[in-house]
Amino acid sequence: NFMLTQPHSVSESPGKTVTISCTRSSGSIASNYVHWYQQRPGSAPSIVIYEDNKRSSGVPDRFSGSIDSSSNSAALTISGLTTEDEADYYCQSYDISSLFVVFGGGTKLTVL
């Protein structure tokens, strides 16, 4: 199995743009879809980006996803930050050989 590595935390000011990375340890990031989940404090996770770059229903277009094969990473970018975006964000993919689900360790986003 491969691992997905995320920064432990990121912080940015309201109105700015932040990018959260998710680096795959082995195998190509482009070979299996990456999904992103948001988890606000005290709540269950919810999907924000699926299949690398598709926004889930109801998610503002300030959220976008991308894949960068040169760094073997996926990225979640949030523009026009608001305090409502403060949450933990998790990337997720799967191992095609074992069919196991793999999660990144999560990134705590602070908007201050």
Added chain:
Amino acid sequence: EVQLVQSGVAVKKPGESLRISCEGSGYSFSSYWINWLRQRPGKGLEWLGRIDPSDSDTKYTPSFKGHVTISVDKSISTAYVQWSSLKASDTAMYYCARQYNSGPHTDFDYWGQGTLVTVSS
């Protein structure tokens, strides 16, 4: 409206057994796998495994295989995860999440509200 409703808080002693549930409604239950995930206090999400309600086929991540059992009763659109002998290290929030059964590439599009399990002597 799609909903996954989980059973309530569970407080148990080490060595006791436990079964928690996840009831789906508002969709074709057999068309979506049910996944179970663990989140220890202050930690990230860990995938335990999943079940296909259409045929009860299961898949477990190696670190949980043999310690938990995932099952389903599709007649009542409910999936379960159970422990025969709990440990203190099982203390966590447990989530169920559905996944369209077209393949492992699909996302977890709806989640249950979580079940808090506390194991303490």
